[in-house]
Amino acid sequence: MHAITQGLKNVMLALFVLLIVVISTIFSVLLIFGLGLFGLILVGVSSLIVLFKKGFGRIRIGRHK
Structure with a gap:
């Protein structure tokens, strides 16, 4: 029974990490x-x-050149 809960915890953790990665990827995009x-x-x-x-300062620019 303990092994099952541990596996479930791992799955939840993996899903949580995946969710964070997906959200951060979407956010960065x-x-x-x-x-x-x-x-x-x-x-x-x-x-x-x-x-x-x-357009307006053509004369001034022309004088500078």
Whole structure:
């Protein structure tokens, strides 16, 4: 009887570890996707700002070069 409860404990522990691993994996994947999306938005916004500045400050930039 003791061996059965010990085996059950091991199974529960294994399931718990598996659950933690799965949750952490999903979380990290979501985090990576979120950061990627955030990075894309950031790059898009910064490139728009750069284009905006280039469009407006063309004369000033041309004078510097």
